[in-house]
């Protein structure tokens with residue numbers, strides 16, 4: 001049966017991806033001339049420049065970010081057989097001290113995403129998204145590293161932020177394409193610039209985290225473990241996304257827009273990567 005913790009992680013990873021994507025590719029990035037005449041002008045907050053599909057993503061991500069820490073807490077309480085009235089015991093433990101900052105970071109990001117606070121929303125979103133990236137590792141394997149406690153957390157945060165920038169920008173640009181095809185050229189050039197930095201960084205930090213977690217395990221032990229197999233499956237899918245992305249990059253550089261079906265396939269594969277990662281972080285790396 002699907003574990004509650006896995007559900008919480010999928011919501012957290014998906015919500016964080018959209019939030020980090022919104023930081024690097026805000027709606028306010030589009031010049032007014034690139035928007036359809038009927039659309040409201042883009043304000044400095046970017047709020048009125050958001051396309052309806054983008055707004056749906058904002059609200060979906062905000063709900064996911066609000067629910068994820070609560071579901072994770074519930075899962076932990078059930079696993080330890082602690083009733084809700086005694087939740088303070090868990091919140092005062094080492095786990096709870098890492099859960100708290102993640103819950104606060106998620107809440108800040110969730111209220112900033114639909115831009116409920118006008119001009120304040122942009123700095124709030126920046127702070128919230130960065131904090132989610134850093135706080136996430138507190139509840140995972142990165143927090144259990146005794147050799148490089150700080151290095152492991154920084155690597156994990158960089159990985160989350162890079163994957164969010166890469167995949168989040170892709171998702172948001174695809175959403176805007178549905179309603180503002182006219183701005184496609186500007187949009188995809190910008191996405192391509194973001195992906196040129198974020199995709200290699202996500203891959204590099206992922207490989208370094210893999211080396212850190214697999215440690216001295218032999219290749220046979222890696223393949224024999226569920227953790228190793230999930231990681232290999234993840235790496236193969238990410239390589240496929242990178243290959244698809246490279247074909248679209250060439251199109252964008254040749255002055256064309258990317259093929260919609262290919263970008264949709266990239267996003268669908270990224271969703272599979274998120275599902276695999278939720279299972280990966282819930283299983284034990286081989287000794």
Ligand code: HEM
Nearest residue numbers: 013136137140141163203206207209210235238273277281
């Ligand atoms: C589309 C690309 C990718 C996405 C969306 C992605 C997503 C994620 C997410 C959300 C986490 C969880 C971080 C946390 O809970 O603190 C994670 C961790 C991780 N990722 Fe990736 N990742 C990507 C690429 C890669 C690549 C290329 C590798 C290397 C093969 C990799 C290896 C890892 C490892 C080893 C971890 C830590 C797992 C653990 O704590 O047990 N990732 N990734």
